[in-house]
Amino acid sequence: MHIQLFISEDTQEGDRLLGVLRAAMPGVPLIQYHDTEAIGRVMPTAYNEKIVAVIMVAERETLASLARMNKMWDRLKTILVLPDSEPETVTLGHVLRPTYMAFTNSDFSDVAAVLKHIRKSACGAEIEGETVHKTDRLVCN
Helix, strand or coil, rough: CEEEEEEECCCCCHHHHHHHHHHHCCCCCEEEEHHHHHHHHHHHCCCCCCCEEEECCCCHHHHHHHCCCHHHHHEEEEEEEECCCCCHHHHHHHHCCCCEEECCCCCHHHHHHHHHHHHHHHCCCCCCCCCCCCCEEEEEC
């Protein structure tokens, strides 16, 4: 499994999220992006890979920019971290068809739990304390 992490701005919340992801998913490759152009170039080429996109946006304008790439999100498991829970922001977030939606004011333990569940489901075995196998180019160990 690969994690493609997009954090739109360098913030304390982004640093916290990165720390939680690294602690929760040791050994899982994590590639980080900070601009929508880069993610727009890389994500479409990653459709054949087993990836999870973790997207943290700091403002609604960035979210709108990502939403305009709507066809890209159809084939990706996406965890979306929104800056607020305003109805307009949440509605726009749903355009990305996220697997899970969180907010920047959380401790991100929910994001880690969802990632672990995705990994467990994709690998077809328990991760904690058991041997897992590589399946369909998905790194489970």
